[in-house]
Amino acid sequence: MFKLTTQKTTQKTTQKILELIKExxxxxxxxxxxxxxxxxxxxxxxxxxxxxxxxxxxxxxxRGGSWEILK
Incomplete structure (x- = not known):
């Protein structure tokens, strides 16, 4: 149960990170x-x-670099 919740939380977090990097x-x-x-x-x-x-x-x-999202 705990592992599944952690996985979902991590997925949400990584999704948010990707969205913010896109912006x-x-x-x-x-x-x-x-x-x-x-x-x-x-x-x-x-x-x-x-x-x-x-x-x-x-x-x-x-410092001063940027992130690039890969396909």
Missing amino acids: KPRITRKELAEKIGISESGIKFNLNQLKKKNKIKRVGPD
Whole structure:
């Protein structure tokens, strides 16, 4: 039961992250955390998951770079 809920929450979170990146490719982890309502480390975890699944990639440097959504 718990695992399923966690999976759904993670899916919702990653969906929100993708939507926010679409709106603003230069969005920061801090901004994502504030808009979604989870910690920056939670955002970092979700971004890493999205990168592993080849859903997003970072373009440019950590500061001043942007996110690119991959098909």
